[in-house]
Amino acid sequence: GQSLEQPSEVTAVEGAIVQINCTYQTSGFYGLSWYQQHDGGAPTFLSYNGLDGLEETGRFSSFLSRSDSYGYLLLQELQMKDSASYFCAVLNDYKLSFGAGTTVTVRA
Amino acid sequence: EAGVVQSPRYKIIEKKQPVAFWCNPISGHNTLYWYRQNLGQGPELLIRYENEEAVDDSQLPKDRFSAERLKGVDSTLKIQPAELGDSAVYLCASSHGFGTGPNEQFFGPGTRLTVL
Numbered sequence: 001g002q003s004l005e006q007p008s009e010v011t012a013v014e015g016a017i018v019q020i021n022c023t024y025q026t027s028g029f030y031g032l033s034w035y036q037q038h039d040g041g042a043p044t045f046l047s048y049n050g051l052d053g054l055e056e057t058g059r060f061s062s063f064l065s066r067s068d069s070y071g072y073l074l075l076q077e078l079q080m081k082d083s084a085s086y087f088c089a090v091l092n093d094y095k096l097s098f099g100a101g102t103t104v105t106v107r108a
Numbered sequence: 109e110a111g112v113v114q115s116p117r118y119k120i121i122e123k124k125q126p127v128a129f130w131c132n133p134i135s136g137h138n139t140l141y142w143y144r145q146n147l148g149q150g151p152e153l154l155i156r157y158e159n160e161e162a163v164d165d166s167q168l169p170k171d172r173f174s175a176e177r178l179k180g181v182d183s184t185l186k187i188q189p190a191e192l193g194d195s196a197v198y199l200c201a202s203s204h205g206f207g208t209g210p211n212e213q214f215f216g217p218g219t220r221l222t223v224l
Contacts, residue, residue, distance in 0.1 A: 044215070
């Protein structure tokens with residue numbers, strides 16, 4: 001089996017930095033993806049880490065440590081539109097298995 | 109480029125009734141996925157197609173759920189009969205083939221099913 005752990009909720013103010021941690025247990029691990037989902041909307045792809053290290057895409061960065069079975073998503077310069085749920089997902093056997101998600105609330 | 113299209117967006121049915129969901133993936137995407145998302149949870153894979161072949165249906169409750177992807181393009185997911193516990197959002201996603209494909213999936217808006 002497999003499991004993913006991520007915090008259920010995070011609240012921060014505009015302009016702040018938020019880090020969402022994700023720890024996982026799985027076999028046949030290929031990589032870690034992150035998705036964003038606004039309330040009532042479709043999940044949208046943010047980033048993927050297949051190798052250890054940091055991937056940066058604009059205000060969002062994602063990190064992976066295979067040896068620690070750990071990754072994180074870093075949201076910088078938070079904006080109100082970043083209020084959403086964020087899911088980490090492990091890729092193995094050509095499929096994604098999602099965590100329960102972290103709800104990020106950005107306050108003015 | 110048009111995104112993944114799903115219909116209907118919402119469906120309310122009585123328990124024991126049948127229901128079907130339809131998905132049109134992004135043109136050229138040979139891999140299609142159906143997920144179920146319960147409130148406050150992440151999407152859970154039900155079935156994955158490579159072209160018209162169901163290559164992973166291990167999590168599909170086959171006693172009441174069925175799916176097809178004729179001609180390797182559109183797909184339908186059916187529940188018959190529906191149970192109260194089937195109330196959820198049913199998401200369709202598509203991606204390119206293996207390589208960078210599976211980690212970057214494109215999701216449709218989903219069908220929100222309510223079973224009364």
